[in-house]
Amino acid sequence: MENRIRELKAQIESEAAKIASLDELKEVRFKYLSKNGAIPALMKQLGSLSKEERPAAGKVINEFKVWATELFDESEKDLASKALLKRYEDEAIDVTMPSKTRKAGHLHPVTLVRNELIDAFTGMGFTVFEGPEIDDDFHNFTALNVSADHPARDKQDTFYINDDLLLRTHTSTGQIRALETMEPPFKIISPGRVFRCDDDGTHAPMFHQMEGLVIDKNLSLCDLQGLLDTLAKTVFDKNTKTRFRPSFFPFTEPSVEVDVTCCECHGAGCNLCKGTGWIEILGGGVVNRKVIENCGLDADVYSGLAFGTGLDRIAMLKYGVNNIHLLYDGDVRISDQFRK
Numbered sequence: 001m002e003n004r005i006r007e008l009k010a011q012i013e014s015e016a017a018k019i020a021s022l023d024e025l026k027e028v029r030f031k032y033l034s035k036n037g038a039i040p041a042l043m044k045q046l047g048s049l050s051k052e053e054r055p056a057a058g059k060v061i062n063e064f065k066v067w068a069t070e071l072f073d074e075s076e077k078d079l080a081s082k083a084l085l086k087r088y089e090d091e092a093i094d095v096t097m098p099s100k101t102r103k104a105g106h107l108h109p110v111t112l113v114r115n116e117l118i119d120a121f122t123g124m125g126f127t128v129f130e131g132p133e134i135d136d137d138f139h140n141f142t143a144l145n146v147s148a149d150h151p152a153r154d155k156q157d158t159f160y161i162n163d164d165l166l167l168r169t170h171t172s173t174g175q176i177r178a179l180e181t182m183e184p185p186f187k188i189i190s191p192g193r194v195f196r197c198d199d200d201g202t203h204a205p206m207f208h209q210m211e212g213l214v215i216d217k218n219l220s221l222c223d224l225q226g227l228l229d230t231l232a233k234t235v236f237d238k239n240t241k242t243r244f245r246p247s248f249f250p251f252t253e254p255s256v257e258v259d260v261t262c263c264e265c266h267g268a269g270c271n272l273c274k275g276t277g278w279i280e281i282l283g284g285g286v287v288n289r290k291v292i293e294n295c296g297l298d299a300d301v302y303s304g305l306a307f308g309t310g311l312d313r314i315a316m317l318k319y320g321v322n323n324i325h326l327l328y329d330g331d332v333r334i335s336d337q338f339r340k
């Protein structure tokens with residue numbers, strides 16, 4: 001019995017020294033200590049010993065079993081801490097490594113102007129009404145009292161899709177679409193893309209406008225002045241002043257062109273305003289009664305105010321962009337400057 005124990009002890013020691021993982025340890029532990037393992041097998045042999053020999057032999061086997069259990073427990077602790085260390089090493093993060101930066105996107109200057117205006121006008125009870133970019137001759141011209149021989153209808157200014165359909169040349173189409181579908185009184189703004197065959201430093205074939213339309217009873221040019229004053233102060237600054245100049249649009253009567261004090265020199269006169277101190281930013285007026293009638297409303301009951309402004313033009317003035325194409329070339333060096 002003692003020989004067998006000595007033999008097993010040597011065997012366990014040499015095997016334990018070679019164990020490299022917790023799984024291997026489990027196997028070795030099983031081989032010696034499980035129910036049918038080598039050490040319980042020794043216990044079973046006790047029966048073949050004499051009554052006198054049994055207690056001493058039982059004690060020796062028990063001590064051997066405790067020794068083996070402690071050896072395996074020790075080895076397990078050792079392996080577990082080594083495994084943990086290895087995990088720490090594998091998962092180590094080098095905090096001194098340069099980080100990967102990811103640039104956040106930002107809004108286009110025209111979108112910034114558009115959002116500012118939407119905020120200001122919805123604050124005054126206007127709703128946003130978006131019309132289609134492809135519209136027909138009726139909504140873009142006829143209903144707006146643009147006569148059949150008006151030069152704006154010329155194929156050189158308008159992108160026609162066929163004899164009737166076209167890419168809208170202004171957001172004034174929104175006036176007609178709103179009058180057709182909304183119950184007066186109402187106040188809408190209609191921002192969106194518009195298209196004209198025009199291409200130079202200050203004109204692009206696609207640009208943006210925002211239309212405003214108020215339909216109610218007894219509206220006058222004074223009401224329009226108040227609205228447009230707010231518009232100018234919103235996009236430029238609180239000290240911006242507006243002035244109306246008489247003008248002509250087929251869909252408004254009377255019609256005005258609206259200037260604001262130059263955002264660069266504040267009225268003193270500079271290159272941007274060509275020395276006048278004023279810059280034109282929009283057109284507007286009292287809605288022509290023919291337009292109201294064209295949309296089936298009684299022009300003796302309802303009156304309207306309308307205005308239209310170029311969002312690209314405002315963005316260019318506001319941010320000092322001197323060529324409209326810079327807004328649309330997609331050069332990130334330009335758009336990066338509008339990070340807010």
Ligand code: PHE
Pocket residue numbers: 169170171172211249252283284285306307308309
């Ligand atoms: N639609 C006109 C333009 O494109 C602007 C305008 C809108 C004028 C509303 C008067 C009223 O120039």
